[in-house]
Amino acid sequence: MAVSTIYSTQALNSTHFLTSSPSSSSKQVFFYRRQTNRRFNTIITCAAQQTVVIGLAADSGCGKSTFMRRLTSVFGGAAEPPKGGNPDSNTLINPQKQYADAVIEVLPTQLIPDDNEGKVLRVRLIMKEGVKYFSPVYLFDEGSTISWIPCGRKLTCSYPGIKFDYAPDSYFDHEVSVVEMDGQFDRLDELIYVESHLSNLSTKFYGEVTQQMLKHADFPGSNNGTGLFQTIVGLKIRDLYEQLIANKATAPAEAAKA
Amino acid sequence: MAVSTIYSTQALNSTHFLTSSPSSSSKQVFFYRRQTNRRFNTIITCAAQQTVVIGLAADSGCGKSTFMRRLTSVFGGAAEPPKGGNPDSNTLINPQKQYADAVIEVLPTQLIPDDNEGKVLRVRLIMKEGVKYFSPVYLFDEGSTISWIPCGRKLTCSYPGIKFDYAPDSYFDHEVSVVEMDGQFDRLDELIYVESHLSNLSTKFYGEVTQQMLKHADFPGSNNGTGLFQTIVGLKIRDLYEQLIANKATAPAEAAKA
Numbered sequence: 001m002a003v004s005t006i007y008s009t010q011a012l013n014s015t016h017f018l019t020s021s022p023s024s025s026s027k028q029v030f031f032y033r034r035q036t037n038r039r040f041n042t043i044i045t046c047a048a049q050q051t052v053v054i055g056l057a058a059d060s061g062c063g064k065s066t067f068m069r070r071l072t073s074v075f076g077g078a079a080e081p082p083k084g085g086n087p088d089s090n091t092l093i094n095p096q097k098q099y100a101d102a103v104i105e106v107l108p109t110q111l112i113p114d115d116n117e118g119k120v121l122r123v124r125l126i127m128k129e130g131v132k133y134f135s136p137v138y139l140f141d142e143g144s145t146i147s148w149i150p151c152g153r154k155l156t157c158s159y160p161g162i163k164f165d166y167a168p169d170s171y172f173d174h175e176v177s178v179v180e181m182d183g184q185f186d187r188l189d190e191l192i193y194v195e196s197h198l199s200n201l202s203t204k205f206y207g208e209v210t211q212q213m214l215k216h217a218d219f220p221g222s223n224n225g226t227g228l229f230q231t232i233v234g235l236k237i238r239d240l241y242e243q244l245i246a247n248k249a250t251a252p253a254e255a256a257k258a
Numbered sequence: 259m260a261v262s263t264i265y266s267t268q269a270l271n272s273t274h275f276l277t278s279s280p281s282s283s284s285k286q287v288f289f290y291r292r293q294t295n296r297r298f299n300t301i302i303t304c305a306a307q308q309t310v311v312i313g314l315a316a317d318s319g320c321g322k323s324t325f326m327r328r329l330t331s332v333f334g335g336a337a338e339p340p341k342g343g344n345p346d347s348n349t350l351i352n353p354q355k356q357y358a359d360a361v362i363e364v365l366p367t368q369l370i371p372d373d374n375e376g377k378v379l380r381v382r383l384i385m386k387e388g389v390k391y392f393s394p395v396y397l398f399d400e401g402s403t404i405s406w407i408p409c410g411r412k413l414t415c416s417y418p419g420i421k422f423d424y425a426p427d428s429y430f431d432h433e434v435s436v437v438e439m440d441g442q443f444d445r446l447d448e449l450i451y452v453e454s455h456l457s458n459l460s461t462k463f464y465g466e467v468t469q470q471m472l473k474h475a476d477f478p479g480s481n482n483g484t485g486l487f488q489t490i491v492g493l494k495i496r497d498l499y500e501q502l503i504a505n506k507a508t509a510p511a512e513a514a515k516a
């Protein structure tokens with residue numbers, strides 16, 4: 001059962017999608033574990049109805065491998081890139097966008113007027129509203145429109161600074177929330193400061209996003225919104241996975257009681 | 259001793275200043291009470307060094323009376339306008355701006371493009387940093403730069419909506435924080451929603467700003483930033499007054515111990 005599928009495509013550099021569409025692509029990554037303890041449900045069978053499928057598709061050079069390494073790390077496994085490739089992914093991306101639950105779009109910065117270097121990126125995390133087990137990340141006040149420049153009296157940043165935007169929007173006629181980060185992190189305190197002001201991150205402890213980002217500081221995009229949002233999407237997928245597993249384990253137990 | 263002085267002048271409609279300048283104007287309003295209990299210090303003598311002076315100056319029609327009624331209400335007295343007037347206030351305002359601790363500026367809205375009606379106001383509360391007993395109000399994250407449109411999924415507003423801005427700035431070479439409100443309140447839930455997201459309001463209980471605004475809903479500007487910021491400045495003055503009084507009462511007691 002394809003519960004969630006992650007795609008990745010290219011705006012300026014890359015875009016990722018997490019979809020709950022049952023449609024399959026040739027680039028699906030399966031996470032499954034054999035069930036040994038029915039009570040705590042930390043381990044499940046890989047029978048068809050118990051399998052959680054997480055798929056990923058993206059254009060070449062868009063960060064599929066990096067994203068999968070971040071995701072594997074969030075799930076607690078060793079961070080190693082997936083085997084093989086997907087030569088057909090380019091043709092699969094655009095038709096799938098409408099089914100996406102989460103999209104990471106990479107765009108040129110707006111912090112540097114007429115920027116030609118393309119070194120500083122503006123990255124958007126587009127999250128569908130109303131998806132079971134998936135609560136979009138928000139900044140300060142859920143459902144309102146906010147722009148935030150964290151750099152100021154409490155946090156100093158080097159040029160051109162960091163800017164966040166958060167707003168409700170629509171995407172392929174779906175209601176979505178969009179969190180955008182323009183700029184890049186230069187120091188650890190910038191990263192933890194930003195994490196502390198984002199909500200619904202699905203972290204298991206304060207600072208887990210920062211911990212994951214630091215753990216893989218050598219991965220591409222670890223100092224900008226691509227790394228931040230890949231890490232966050234990894235945490236959201238873990239959360240969704242755990243809720244799905246818990247729900248599946250409860251359902252048969254309750255059916256047995258009845 | 260002139261501890262704090264409030265002035266009011268005109269941008270579009272009115273501007274108020276709360277200054278710690280020792281300079282005096284002809285429009286000073288004195289709050290003093292005779293001291294009967296040294297321990298709790300709720301009542302003080304009106305000896306020169308124990309008097310707290312709150313002065314107010316503004317151009318004609320700028321809301322001096324309204325502000326004083328709000329302030330009196332916050333202090334717990336009957337809300338009645340001060341006696342007499344100040345025919346010379348116009349010439350006193352501009353030279354005093356540089357000494358202001360807080361300024362309320364009233365400007366045209368930016369929510370309606372090319373607005374000619376002037377019914378919707380954009381109001382700025384400019385607060386000096388580093389003033390003893392006076393902590394500037396902030397929105398979401400102290401010291402950063404934020405714009406916030408509260409109207410969205412959780413709060414619906416009628417046209418043209420409400421927009422807040424918060425940022426550090428400088429004013430007459432002083433470091434200040436500026437909170438700006440553009441638009442107006444149509445419903446009670448808008449007011450309490452906004453109050454719940456402002457910090458350092460010096461309220462004594464949750465919703466005190468809203469309670470004061472509702473209590474005087476018939477006062478001019480009660481549905482926009484002039485009423486909101488007049489009420490907040492009233493609360494800040496009460497807080498400053500109470501800290502001053504507490505400090506003055508503690509100092510002689512400690513001197514007696516030594």
